[in-house]
Amino acid sequence: MSSNPLLETWDTPYGIPPFDQIKIEHYLPAFEAAFLQHKENLEAIATNSEAPTFSNTIEAMEMSNPLLSKVAGVLFNLTSSQTSDELQAIESKVNPRYAAHFAAVETNPRLFERINKLFENKSQLNLDQEELALLSEVHNKFVRAGAALESNKRDRVNAIEEQLASYYTSFGQHTLNDTNVFELVLETQDELAGLPESVLVAAAEEGRLRGKEGKYVFTISRSSFTPFMQFSENRELRQKLHAAYIHCGNNGTENDNNSLVKDITALRAERAILMGFESHAHYMLDDRMAKTPEAVKGLLDQVWKPAKEKVREEAEDLQLAIQNEGGNFELAPWDWWFYAEKVRAERFDFDAEMVKPYFQLENVRDGAFAVANKLYGLKFMPIGDFPRYHEDVLAYEVKDADGTDIGVFLVDYFMRPSKRGGAWMSTFRDQSTLSGNVRPIVVNVCNFPKGDGSTPCLLGLDEVTTLFHEFGHGLHGLLSNVKYASLSGTEVKQDFVELPSQIMEHWALEEEVLKEYAVHYKTGEVIPSLLIDKLKRSEKFNQGFSTTENLAACYLDLAWHLPELDQSDSLAVVENKTQKEIDLIDVVAPRYHSSYFQHIFTGESYSAGYYSYIWAEVLDTDGFEAFKENGIFDKKTANAFRKEVLEKGGTREPMTMYKAFRGREPEVTPLLKARGLE
Numbered sequence: 261m262s263s264n265p266l267l268e269t270w271d272t273p274y275g276i277p278p279f280d281q282i283k284i285e286h287y288l289p290a291f292e293a294a295f296l297q298h299k300e301n302l303e304a305i306a307t308n309s310e311a312p313t314f315s316n317t318i319e320a321m322e323m324s325n326p327l328l329s330k331v332a333g334v335l336f337n338l339t340s341s342q343t344s345d346e347l348q349a350i351e352s353k354v355n356p357r358y359a360a361h362f363a364a365v366e367t368n369p370r371l372f373e374r375i376n377k378l379f380e381n382k383s384q385l386n387l388d389q390e391e392l393a394l395l396s397e398v399h400n401k402f403v404r405a406g407a408a409l410e411s412n413k414r415d416r417v418n419a420i421e422e423q424l425a426s427y428y429t430s431f432g433q434h435t436l437n438d439t440n441v442f443e444l445v446l447e448t449q450d451e452l453a454g455l456p457e458s459v460l461v462a463a464a465e466e467g468r469l470r471g472k473e474g475k476y477v478f479t480i481s482r483s484s485f486t487p488f489m490q491f492s493e494n495r496e497l498r499q500k501l502h503a504a505y506i507h508c509g510n511n512g513t514e515n516d517n518n519s520l521v522k523d524i525t526a527l528r529a530e531r532a533i534l535m536g537f538e539s540h541a542h543y544m545l546d547d548r549m550a551k552t553p554e555a556v557k558g559l560l561d562q563v564w565k566p567a568k569e570k571v572r573e574e575a576e577d578l579q580l581a582i583q584n585e586g587g588n589f590e591l592a593p594w595d596w597w598f599y600a601e602k603v604r605a606e607r608f609d610f611d612a613e614m615v616k617p618y619f620q621l622e623n624v625r626d627g628a629f630a631v632a633n634k635l636y637g638l639k640f641m642p643i644g645d646f647p648r649y650h651e652d653v654l655a656y657e658v659k660d661a662d663g664t665d666i667g668v669f670l671v672d673y674f675m676r677p678s679k680r681g682g683a684w685m686s687t688f689r690d691q692s693t694l695s696g697n698v699r700p701i702v703v704n705v706c707n708f709p710k711g712d713g714s715t716p717c718l719l720g721l722d723e724v725t726t727l728f729h730e731f732g733h734g735l736h737g738l739l740s741n742v743k744y745a746s747l748s749g750t751e752v753k754q755d756f757v758e759l760p761s762q763i764m765e766h767w768a769l770e771e772e773v774l775k776e777y778a779v780h781y782k783t784g785e786v787i788p789s790l791l792i793d794k795l796k797r798s799e800k801f802n803q804g805f806s807t808t809e810n811l812a813a814c815y816l817d818l819a820w821h822l823p824e825l826d827q828s829d830s831l832a833v834v835e836n837k838t839q840k841e842i843d844l845i846d847v848v849a850p851r852y853h854s855s856y857f858q859h860i861f862t863g864e865s866y867s868a869g870y871y872s873y874i875w876a877e878v879l880d881t882d883g884f885e886a887f888k889e890n891g892i893f894d895k896k897t898a899n900a901f902r903k904e905v906l907e908k909g910g911t912r913e914p915m916t917m918y919k920a921f922r923g924r925e926p927e928v929t930p931l932l933k934a935r936g937l938e
Contacts, residue, residue: 291331359422405417427520439681625673669704674717834854
């Protein structure tokens with residue numbers, strides 16, 4: 261055991277995991293030791309002869325699994341960002357064990373008896389707000405795990421949890437593998453027609469990384485897919501790439517996810533019934549701000565109506581553009597991005613490539629850092645020598661305005677086959693003060709195309725927004741200021757967690773901010789005001805499409821988790837029914853089809869919860885109005901957001917935090933206005 265770095269104290273810069281020392285053979289023994297430590301610590305709590313107190317039960321449980329938190333933090337981060345066949349095999353073994361372990365913990369009758377006694381007498385315990393929040397959260401977690409059920413039902417719920425964990429792992433691995441299998445390899449001028457230099461540079465680098473030197477490779481990763489669909493003049497190739505994208509996980513191969521979706525939703529429905537809920541959606545939403553499927557659908561419907569009208573207008577504009585250039589065909593899904601760019605260029609004298617030279621990755625990153633400095637006084641100082649799990653990872657020491665240590669911020673920006681798609685924030689260590697001043701280690705992971713050495717990584721508008729979005733999550737983790745790690749940072753209700761990330765997006769394209777970081781990578785010219793004006797005037801363009809594909813995915817998520825679901829229906833039938841019910845326009849598809857909808861089928865968090873993005877957008881657009889009213893860098897407003905939202909983690913109810921910041925509940929009008937749907 262002493263030779264296993266996962267089990268040792270890490271004598272590394274800032275406590276960053278010693279990735280260079282960790283080998284595949286270290287993981288399983290480390291998990292066995294961690295499971296045993298946690299089990300023994302909890303057994304001591306459960307069998308304590310003393311009457312339960314907050315200290316000897318709730319706080320003791322909070323401190324019971326330091327080793328498991330550490331080991332799991334390494335494995336689960338790496339299986340997302342730097343995986344391999346060997347790591348996937350470890351993940352497949354560990355995940356069911358991990359789920360079974362916590363299912364047993366959270367349904368332990370003796371532990372629950374102690375927790376329940378404390379919860380029933382909480383008004384007499386003289387607890388402060390954070391202690392009360394932790395007690396309520398622990399009690400709620402046990403109840404929702406089935407601790408209060410009869411033993412036979414409790415055992416079945418535990419078995420379901422273990423099986424679901426295995427299915428989630430398989431779904432994620434299948435999606436990654438199927439994403440990596442497809443590649444569109446191009447080399448002739450005919451095939452490359454219309455593609456800008458920056459897109460070709462990224463595709464050439466992808467070709468080099470895949471052993472196809474001198475050729476251009478496009479994949480179904482969004483950073484590769486989207487620019488190809490925007491600019492490729494070859495309609496046949498656009499159709500081919502689009503077909504590959506929407507059929508990910510649905511190709512009848514060993515990576516097919518059809519049966520997994522059916523199995524996952526069936527088990528979730530069964531568990532919900534055992535737990536006393538009408539459906540999985542009712543079960544999940546009971547623990548969120550929204551509370552009910554009716555409340556979620558109410559918000560979605562409110563936005564869907566104007567979005568549906570807007571997207572039909574946009575489709576007519578695109579069809580007219582096809583006809584005006586002599587096209588004799590009907591607008592199809594693989595045409596949307598291409599003709600949207602044409603209409604945007606004609607209407608606003610602007611296209612996405614015009615600003616790309618001003619968005620060099622390093623400058624955009626520094627722009628986000630500068631915003632955090634102006635808002636909160638934070639300083640991000642590069643760390644030169646530290647353990648890395650990949651050569652592309654960079655690290656920053658984060659300090660407050662007064663020099664106080666905040667934490668460590670890692671960034672891993674470039675796409676590669678060993679990384680799952682999308683972008684996310686995670687932690688290797690959460691902030692807490694229970695056992696000393698533990699500072700967080702936060703990581704942002706993205707999938708941006710890497711430059712080729714002579715040309716840097718240049719970001720598109722969506723990617724600029726993505727960087728600021730994930731940075732907002734990062735700030736949520738970094739600025740946490742709580743006692744208990746279980747309530748730290750992003751440990752909040754799922755439909756509140758996107759507020760800090762989405763509100764940060766607003767600063768990305770503000771002129772005052774752009775003038776600081778948007779510098780042409782060749783000439784050093786600061787982005788001209790005229791170009792910013794064109795950008796701002798085109799911001800609401802294509803919002804019907806953007807809103808529609810997003811909401812269509814929200815409705816699809818709900819369809820899989822409501823009682824009306826017919827379990828005998830295939831994926832195609834469920835999707836077609838859902839699209840018909842909401843009257844989705846034919847040429848727009850949900851942002852995710854079921855077979856690669858990782859948000860909802862690789863874990864619990866976003867299941868029956870993909871609506872969280874639009875729910876949080878009500879909050880972030882309303883919240884940013886406060887900054888616009890007082891000045892986007894107003895110290896008082898920024899301090900209120902930091903103190904009442906970012907620092908509080910899960911120690912308060914979400915609406916309580918929002919109202920403490922804003923002074924009132926949010927309104928939906930700013931969202932509709934921001935999307936041009938009012």
